[in-house]
Structure formats: C-alpha cells, structure tokens
Amino acid sequence: MRSVNEHINQSAQSEQNYNFAYLDEQTKRMIRRAILKGIAIPGYQVAFQGREMPMPYGWGTGGIMLSASILGPKDCFKVIDQGADDTTNAVSIRQFFEKVCDIEVTQKTANASVIQTRHRIPEHSLVEGQILVFQVPIPEPLRFIEPRETRTKKMHAYSDYGSMQVKLYEDIVQYGHIATSYAYPVIVHGRYLMDPSPIPKFDNPKLHMSPALLVFGAGREKRIYCIPPYTDVKSLDFEDHPFSIQQWDQACAQCGSHDSFLDEVLIDDQGGRMFVCSDTDFCQQRQGNSND
Amino acid sequence: MINLESNIGKPADDEPAQERAILKCCDLSMLYEPGKGFENANLEIFSGEVLAIVGESGSGKSSLLKTLSAQIDSQHGSLNYFPASSTTSLNLKNISEAKRQSLIRSDFGLVHQHPMDGLRSRVSAGGNIAEPLMQNGERNYEQLRAQALHWLDAVEIDCDRIDDLPTTFSGGMQQRLQIARCLVTQPRLIFMDEPTAGLDVSVQARLLDLMRKLVKQLQLSVVLVTHDLSVARLLSDRIVVMQKGKIVEAGLSDRVLDDPQAPYTQLLVSSVLQS
Numbered sequence: 379m380r381s382v383n384e385h386i387n388q389s390a391q392s393e394q395n396y397n398f399a400y401l402d403e404q405t406k407r408m409i410r411r412a413i414l415k416g417i418a419i420p421g422y423q424v425a426f427q428g429r430e431m432p433m434p435y436g437w438g439t440g441g442i443m444l445s446a447s448i449l450g451p452k453d454c455f456k457v458i459d460q461g462a463d464d465t466t467n468a469v470s471i472r473q474f475f476e477k478v479c480d481i482e483v484t485q486k487t488a489n490a491s492v493i494q495t496r497h498r499i500p501e502h503s504l505v506e507g508q509i510l511v512f513q514v515p516i517p518e519p520l521r522f523i524e525p526r527e528t529r530t531k532k533m534h535a536y537s538d539y540g541s542m543q544v545k546l547y548e549d550i551v552q553y554g555h556i557a558t559s560y561a562y563p564v565i566v567h568g569r570y571l572m573d574p575s576p577i578p579k580f581d582n583p584k585l586h587m588s589p590a591l592l593v594f595g596a597g598r599e600k601r602i603y604c605i606p607p608y609t610d611v612k613s614l615d616f617e618d619h620p621f622s623i624q625q626w627d628q629a630c631a632q633c634g635s636h637d638s639f640l641d642e643v644l645i646d647d648q649g650g651r652m653f654v655c656s657d658t659d660f661c662q663q664r665q666g667n668s669n670d
Numbered sequence: 671m672i673n674l675e676s677n678i679g680k681p682a683d684d685e686p687a688q689e690r691a692i693l694k695c696c697d698l699s700m701l702y703e704p705g706k707g708f709e710n711a712n713l714e715i716f717s718g719e720v721l722a723i724v725g726e727s728g729s730g731k732s733s734l735l736k737t738l739s740a741q742i743d744s745q746h747g748s749l750n751y752f753p754a755s756s757t758t759s760l761n762l763k764n765i766s767e768a769k770r771q772s773l774i775r776s777d778f779g780l781v782h783q784h785p786m787d788g789l790r791s792r793v794s795a796g797g798n799i800a801e802p803l804m805q806n807g808e809r810n811y812e813q814l815r816a817q818a819l820h821w822l823d824a825v826e827i828d829c830d831r832i833d834d835l836p837t838t839f840s841g842g843m844q845q846r847l848q849i850a851r852c853l854v855t856q857p858r859l860i861f862m863d864e865p866t867a868g869l870d871v872s873v874q875a876r877l878l879d880l881m882r883k884l885v886k887q888l889q890l891s892v893v894l895v896t897h898d899l900s901v902a903r904l905l906s907d908r909i910v911v912m913q914k915g916k917i918v919e920a921g922l923s924d925r926v927l928d929d930p931q932a933p934y935t936q937l938l939v940s941s942v943l944q945s
Binding site: 523551 | 771
C-alpha cells in the first residue's frame, strides 16, 4: 500500500502528468510528418490520424492538434478568434496550452512565434520564422460542386478546377459581382485548389508570398495542408470580374484605421452601430500609439 | 496551369467526311458475368456519321456505349481513337487516365438518358452550359455568357431562361439543355444513351428534329443507343443490331430496316407498328 505522502505527492503532480502539449510524442511525430508532406506539396490535403481532443469538433481541434505538435518549450503562443484575443474560443485554447505546456503566451502578434487563428490573419504583417495555424471546418473547396470524395480526389489529381469557376459565375449571375466573401478559393503554387479556411477574402492577399509558414488543420475531416513561406497564392476570378477585397467607407471608430478589416457592432436598440477593427491587438496598439 | 489544349475542331474540310474512321474497336469485350455485357464487338465510327445501336433491354448496348466513350474499361480487345490533330491513333486503353480525361473533355460529348444526370441541378442553365468551357480554361465572364446565350438559342430555349435553374424546366427543355451543354465545347464525337426515352411523342419529335439539324450543321459524329427503331431510322446513317451481348447485324440504316438479314433483326423490324 502506498503511503499517504506518496498519494499527496501524486495528486500534486497530477497537473504535470500530461505529456508536454497534451499529445503523446508518437502522435506529434505523425502530425509533424503530415505537415512536412503538406509543405512539400503546397495546398495538397494530407490525411492524418486525428486524435480525440478534450473539446468537441468545431472548436478548433484540427488547429489545436497542429499547435500541440509544433510548440516547443521556448515558443511564445498567441490565439485569436475572429481577430480577437479575448473571445471565448481564443481564451479557452490559450488557457489549455498554458496548462499543458506551461509556455509563454502573448496577445501581441509581433512577439508570438506560433499563432493559432480562426477566421483572420493578423493585420500586423507576419515575419519569417512565425507559424500561423488555421482552424479549418471544411477543407475541401470542391465540396459545393461535387459531394463525392472519390470525384474531388480525381479533380485535384487532374487539376480539373473549371467547376469551381461555376460558383463564381453563379455569384455574378445573382448579385452582379463575385459575392463570395469568405473561404474564397485560391490556387496555390499554380497547382492545387485550396480553401483558405473561413478567412474573409480581405485576408487572401496576405497568403500570397507570406514570409511566415501557414498551416491548416481540419480536425473532423482529419486533413492538413500548408502554404510554405514565399509561395504564390492566387485567388480565382474572371478576366472581366477581377478579384477584389472588401472595403469600408468608415474608419475604425476606436483607432481610426482605414486599412484594416472592420466588424460592424450594434451599440443600442435604436439602430446605432459602429465599425471597429476585428483585430483587437492591432487596434489597441494603434490606440496606444495615438495616445502617446 | 489548367490550360488544356483548345477545342479540337471539326473534321478537316479537304477530306470527304465519310471516309475517315475516328473511333475503331476490335474484339472489344466487357462481361460483368457470363451473358451480361457484350463481347467481341467490332465497330468503326466514321467522321460525320450517325451510328445507331439498337437492341432489346439487356442486350449490352448501353455497356457498349459506356466502353466506347471510355467511361468504363473493357476486359479485352482494342479501342482506338483518331484525333483530328494527328494521323496516328491513340489506344484509349493504354494512355494515362489524365490524358484520357482531357481527351474526353475536349473531343467527346455525352448525353444521358435522364437529363439531370448530365446537368447540375443547383446551377443555372447558363452556368450549366458554360461549365465545360470553364473546364477548358475560359475565364472571361462576358464570353461565357455570350456562348451560353448562343447555345440556348441553338437548342430553341428562350434566352430569358438563362438564369433559371434546370429543375424548373420541363423534361424536353432539360434534355435540350443537356445537349447544349454537351455541344458547347464543339466535340467531334457525341455519345447519346436513349436521349428521347421518357419524353412524350410530340416533344420527342421536336427533339429529333433539332438533333437532326444540329448533327448536319455541326458535322458531328454520333453514337446513338436506342431501343426505338423509328428514332434510329430518322437519325442514323448506319445501324448496329445487338442481341444477347453480340452484334448480330450491321449496315446502312435503310438496308437493315428494309431488308433485315438476321432472324432477330427481322423480328425486331416486323414488331414495329406500321402506319
């Protein structure tokens, strides 16, 4: 029988009984191999053996598995959800990694070495050495046009991507312009069609020739795909309806930025509204600077 | 990138249209199990002709069509295609799947019996027609639009319906839309599987009229599967009669229908109601 002391010791250590970054080392190696394969074939969806994570699918399990495999003890980690550091999803994922890795976390884009994101690419431009981890709900961009996985695989194999244009064609028919505003399909490195996860098309140009490594993880469908640094990424369009990003008449009500992605926020029940930056870190930094 | 070879046009003008085979099969067999499918089919399809494959249900005519159009693989025998751009033939069984796909996309057209099998139900009529062009690399919206309107007009569908979903069309219109989608890339060879089955007689007549006109105008080669001898008589230059997976008779349409040789063909011809 164990002594009481041993027992107490054990419970005190129970927090440390997780392996570093929650996943076991074998799993992390497997995921890193999938990432390496993804980097070697930019935009190609690599299947991997997803693991159960202590949260439901749809909460970013794909991104978390990727982050867990690439984080090291010296990394500085940032999580954003819709651009914000203080939303539920971002806070819970950040706390999860603080607990299972005991690593430094930050809200500042410039300080982070690994950034996990849902829906946005930070406004502050990324630099070499940073890794951006995307949470992806549906990795297959062709799903809208072709429900059969066996068919979409062949379409990728033969770069048979004309049908994807049909979606844009239908947009112009219905709205007079390409109305797809998020998850806007791109061609990576002139070869694979890729869904850039549900980021707004405002962020699509940031994918092109990004100095940072971009990795995408879909937990439910167990797919990983990557855009290596300095890769050509082109958004689909028509010659006479070229790709364009969202624009706003207003500037951010808090920091006055004219060139960031703005969220519309209702402020009362009289129809009052304002536009603010979706990237909270960017907005606060600018406010800090203008206060100086 | 997605740039495939541009559409390969119609047969060269300086050659007599009837003389050049564009598809040829020798001893082609595809048996799902003994007695199901077809065996030892020898056929040539010439440029600019309409070949009808007739026979009763289960005689293997649809399987033969699927094999000829390279949708399914055959068990033995050879299948050769003669591209317009070169003098040598391509063995469709030996070339890579990627090459076969791009060839099918540029040179072949396929019309299904049920129009919605060949159309996208949640895409507008214009989008359905324009899709094959986009697959072949066209990226100009106005161009696509103009082509869609042109082909809607060619198959006698009101141009106002360009943005409507095909599910809102009648059966005959859906079938004409499918034909428009199939013709937009200007294929050399069209495969049709019972294109008029399931349509009522007056709509059938109109569709047959239209098909006869388009085939003449565009100098298409067509392989047509039908169980309806009057359709075959109206459209085809040559007829192949199949029974129990074997070709029992082949020849010029009028010869086969007026002077049938094989016992089965005689039975088939005599069973048609004479007016």
